[in-house]
Amino acid sequence: MRASDRAYGILLDEIQSGVLAPGAVLGEVEQAARLGVSRTPLREAIGRLAADGLVVQQSPRVTVVSEIDAGDIREIFEMRRALEETAARLAARRADAANFASLAEGFAAVRIGETNAPDAYRELFGRFDAALDEAVANDYLTSALRTIRTHLVRVRRMARENPERLAAAVSEHKLISHAIAAGDEELAAHATHIHLHNALESILASVASEQGAA
Template sequence: MTLAADRVTASDRAYADLLDGIQSGALPAGFVLGEVEQAARLGISRTPMREALRRLAADGLVVQQSPRVTVVADLDAGDIRALFEIRRALEETSARLAATRGDAGLFAELAEEFAHVDLSAAAGRDAYYALIARFDAALDAAVDNDYIASALRTVRTHLVRVRRMARDKPARLAASAAEHRTIAQALAARDGDLAAHATHVHLHNALTGILETLNEGQK
């Protein structure tokens, strides 16, 4: 029993370490993840490392090119568009459900917080991203659907990479905060149609901004 628990713990640690490396960009697209080398780096055996790589492959974050070669998956404009297609479906549905199932008072409080974010300094931007995470958690709790929550967790895992690729633009961040406030206000008013529409507008603008940033980086 102890050995099994140790193996799971080692696998979880390897997964978390590699996930952080991929999301932060320390392990870029195309980086070869050698099973032996990575296991040695973390001081674990190859079995838990193999399990961690399988989990990352299931998440779509790495690609098994051969039985012995695993590389970090690419993430191009086409992938981002596809990611936003499923994101729209999930988040617009979640907004409609949360409008009828959620705590109106909580969403009113979140709307007020979005109205007073300070995006002028790095600390304020970090606090803004933390506020978005709290908003997402409140939305998930209101929807109370494990299948939707599981699908959104996978999408958000990839979104961390997408956000890193897109530079923080003051105008876009300010617009995003206003868009989040509108969504939260609609949820507080229990207006599902408005919440879904505001979510659609926010995601459209977010995707447009990300793709523009990628195009600028390629020039």
């Protein structure tokens, strides 16, 4: 693995996990020494993070982890709607129906609250995203989706885990999977729209509650 790729992977994980909080300064000398790379690959890694929108240049010599607030979350979801509703339509037109029928069965089998449920739904959500990307078969669209998903890791970390919302998300993904398997473009897009609306409302409510309690 290239030094720049390794540095990027570590910094990305630390930003998404909150180890590097919004506003944290990424000093070239300090970060290069900490990560065990020279300053050139570190600059490449920071450049990729800047392209992702995860860090910003405060001044010519100061780079910080970008802030994220309710306004940012709404903007992310505006983009999600445009991308994911389009992806759902394309998937309903192009996907392997059996693959999404299998995913629908998997979502139907998840029982939130059981010991293995968290791992089960996270694995299924990952499989769903991968199947959607494959079905869409559009590198430009899937590249944009990957960027949005990078930010979503931070957004979800800001919200408290809500078993009721997780159960609803599983049910919503089941419906989307069924619609794609059936080749129903309108239902796939509409079900995706409803899922994203519910997810946004839940996240914003959770963030507001956390800030109110702080």
